[in-house]
Amino acid sequence: MTSRLLLPAALRHYAEEQAEVEIHGGTLGDALDDLAERLPQLERRLRDEQGRLRPHVLMFVDGVSVRGGAPMDTPVGDGAEVFVAPAVSGGTA
C-alpha cells in the first residue's frame, strides 16, 4: 500500500522541504515504520521512542482522526491521504 503523508510547514524541513512524502504500509504503524527507515528525524517528530503518537500531534487518514483506540492499527488504503497537524493546544504567546 502506498499513501501520501501531508506535512505541515513546521515539518517540511525534515522532508527536504517537500509538502508531502510517500509512505508504504497497510496500517498507520507500518507506514510510519517505513517512514522511520527513510526519514527517521521526521518520524520521531510524530511518534515517541515507544512508537506512540506524540500527545499534541493530530493525524487524519482520509479525513478521519486516528485519535482514540489504537492509532497505529488504523488501516491505510492504497492512495490514502495521511494528514498531519499540530493540535491546537497552545494559547500561550
Place this chain on the structure above:
Amino acid sequence: MGLAILLIGTRKGLMIARSTDDRRTWATDDFQFLNQEVYSVAVDTRRDPPRIFAGVGTGHWGPLLTYSDDLGKSWTEPEEPPIGFPQGSEASVARVWQIQPATDQQPDVVYAGVEPHALFRSDDRGQSFALVEGLWEHPHRPSWTPGGGGACLHTILPHPTDPDDVMVVMSAAGVYRTRDGGTSWEPANRGIQAAFLPEDQRFPEFGQCVHKVAFHPEHPERLFAQNHFGVYRSENRGDSWAPVESGLPSNFGFALVAHPHRPETLYNFPLQADAERFPPKAKLRVYRTENAGADWEPLSQGLPTDPYYGAVLRDAMVADSGDPAGVYFGTRLGEVYASRDDGDTWALIAGHLPDVLSLRVAEIA
C-alpha cells in the same frame, strides 16, 4: 581571551553572542530554533573543533538533542535517535534539561539529564546516549515527585578527578550520588529541608526540591546547594549539609554559580519566595560570597535601579574561565547582563529577548 561565545537559550529559540575584545562588547547572531524552547545548552571544548549542544523542545513535535561543530552555523541531529528510553520501558523523553560534558579524562563522555527523572550517558561525544539504568531502577524512583517545572533531572556534577563519582540533582527528589560509575546511587540530602512537607517530616532521606548544586573543581568535597528555601554547604560531598545564608535577603532561588578560580567565591540570585518569584523588594541584585557562604553581599553596580520583576532560572547564570571572571545572567524579562570583573560591575549585553532559560559561555581557542 580570544573568542568568547555565549549561548542564550530562550523560550523561543537560541541566540549566540560573540565577543572578540576580551568580553567588552558582544555581537549577537540571529535566532535559531525559532519559536522553540531551548532549555539546555552546552559547549564541549575538550576536542577540536569544540561542539555546541542544544536541548530543544519543539513543542508539538517532541524534544530534540542536537549539536554543532561549527559554533552554531549548522546543526546535526543523528539519524538514530540520540536519546530515548529503551523499548518497553513505557517512558519517553519529555525534555532535555541538562547537557553536561564529563571531565577531561573522559573526553568523549557527555551526560544528559531529562524529564522524567533520568540520566543518560554518551560515550561518543553526544552522538548517542544510553539510559543509566542504575538510577532509573532506583527503588526510590516511584516516590520521586515532579517539581514545579516538571520531573526533571536538571543538574549533573561529574567529579573532576574520579570518573566513577557523579552527582545528580532532581526536583523533587533531591541530590543523589554514585561512586561506582552509575551502577548504584545513594541520596545525599541529610540536613536539607523540604519546607513544603508537614513540619515533622521536613528532613526526609529524599524528596527535597534542590534547585541547583555547584562546587569548585579544586574542592570537589565542598558543595553548595540552592534549595527550595535554603542555601546550604556540604564539606563532605553531600554526606551532610548546613545552611549558609547570612546576608541573603531570601533563601529561595534557583541559580548558583561557582567562581572559576576562587574556591570560596560563589554567586546567587535570590528570589523572594516560591509564591513570589521576584527579586526581593524588586531590586535586581546578584549576591556574592567570598568566604564560602559565611557572608553574602549584594552586587548591583550597572544594573537597573527601577523596580525589577524578572527572575533568573537555574541554568540562566554562568561564569566563564577568565581572570577576572566573567559572570552572566539572563532573566525571564529577556535581558542578559554580564560582568567582566568578578561581578563588581555589570552591563546589559542583550535585551528584548524572550525569557531566558539557559546560558553557557566558553572561550574558544
